[in-house]
Amino acid sequence: MGFEMNFEVKDKVVLVTGANRGIGKVILEEALKRGASKVYAAVRNTDSADDLVNEHGDRVVPVRVDLEDPASITSAAKVATDVDLVINNAGVLKVKNALDDDAIEALQFEMNVNVYGLIRMVQAFAPVLKANGGGAIAQLNSVASVKTFGDLTTYCASKSASYSVTQGLRETLRDQGTQVVSVHPGPIATDMGKKRWLRRHRRLAGIGRHGNL
Numbered sequence: 001m002g003f004e005m006n007f008e009v010k011d012k013v014v015l016v017t018g019a020n021r022g023i024g025k026v027i028l029e030e031a032l033k034r035g036a037s038k039v040y041a042a043v044r045n046t047d048s049a050d051d052l053v054n055e056h057g058d059r060v061v062p063v064r065v066d067l068e069d070p071a072s073i074t075s076a077a078k079v080a081t082d083v084d085l086v087i088n089n090a091g092v093l094k095v096k097n098a099l100d101d102d103a104i105e106a107l108q109f110e111m112n113v114n115v116y117g118l119i120r121m122v123q124a125f126a127p128v129l130k131a132n133g134g135g136a137i138a139q140l141n142s143v144a145s146v147k148t149f150g151d152l153t154t155y156c157a158s159k160s161a162s163y164s165v166t167q168g169l170r171e172t173l174r175d176q177g178t179q180v181v182s183v184h185p186g187p188i189a190t191d192m193g194k195k196r197w198l199r200r201h202r203r204l205a206g207i208g209r210h211g212n213l
């Protein structure tokens, strides 16, 4: 994807999806530390950003975004008209291999959030970024975008697709001056990061899918 990104967060307006917990929360806090003038916490349930508002005051502005709900995204783009940097961090993971009975349902769910959600976000926010001089989009992809792990097959397929879309966006948005960056973390100990290890632990302990652990 190239590494010529040059974007200063200081004094910029940032929007982070899934900002209420996990990686998104850390990104929001880091953007504030780096001097962002405002960070929109784009979350499914705006109450989940209460702690962030209590801690950081009016530099944090909660806005409702559910990546599965196109109307929530178009409404958010009408409110957050001053955004310079969109960080699409929110994502979902099912621990499924291709032979699991519900593999197709899992993949449909992951595609809807991780891929169609990205497309919905850029369709709504690319015009906002353009109007504000170009700006940038960062998409949280994964090491799973380039390497498939058997027990995470459907997740990896969705993250591979979101990486593919991100690469396309990089070209598509070049002419309007919007930088596009694909981020590929390895495992991080968030709620999502723990899911896979929980399942492995269950298997090793001989506890079934619905057992308590």
Ligand SMILES: NC(=O)c1ccc[n+]([C@@H]2O[C@H](COP(=O)([O-])OP(=O)(O)OC[C@H]3O[C@@H](n4cnc5c(N)ncnc54)[C@H](OP(=O)(O)O)[C@@H]3O)[C@@H](O)[C@H]2O)c1
Residues within 6 Å of the ligand: 017, 018, 019, 020, 021, 022, 023, 024, 043, 044, 045, 048, 065, 066, 067, 068, 089, 090, 091, 092, 113, 140, 141, 142, 143, 184, 185, 186, 187, 188, 189, 190, 191, 192, 193
């Ligand atoms: N953790 C890892 O090991 C790892 C590694 C590489 C890449 N990543 C990627 O990094 C991103 C963040 O992961 P994480 O580990 O921080 O996950 P997480 O702890 O499970 O948090 C997921 C976040 O996404 C939000 N979200 C889920 N579905 C949503 C939807 N339909 N609309 C809007 N928001 C939604 C959640 O909101 P609620 O609180 O409302 O559920 C939550 O804020 C994901 O894209 C993930 O694929 C994670």
